[in-house]
Amino acid sequence: MTETSTAEDRGAGRSARGSRQGNPLARFFNKIILFVRQVIDEMRKVVWPTRQELISYTAVVLVFIAVIMAYVVGLDKVFQWLVQWLFGSN
Template sequence: MANPAHDTEGVARGGPTGTGQPARPSSFVEQVLAELRKVVQPTRQELITYTIVVLVFVAAVMGYVFGLDQIFRWLMGVVFAS
């Protein structure tokens, strides 16, 4: 089992030490920098692909919500027609 007191880069976590003292701000900064070192930038092709996937998904959800809106509009017209 991994040691829960350190992250994968070996930077000590600044969690409570049992003394009731808050974590040090410098420990937080060390952890943030360790996480940023793990970030992998997408290639241009990956970025284009992910952008297209997101736009298609958003368009599909918009179409779905628009369709539901039209159905409910029609249904309310039928129910409350005078």
């Protein structure tokens, strides 16, 4: 079943939330403090990798970068050879 609210219930909530009274500078700093608290709460939820996981992930990334570098160098050499063959070398 759904609950119905009266105009008084809806108005009371809106006036409390929509109130723009108070010092704007204080509201600004309250928002910053809220943001920092939320960041700290989210950081507590993070599952940090172990030292061994970090080492293995780093090794995987370095190997992947080396493979991509070799691929790009290989393509560069092939295109260099093609250009020299097409246009002749000096």
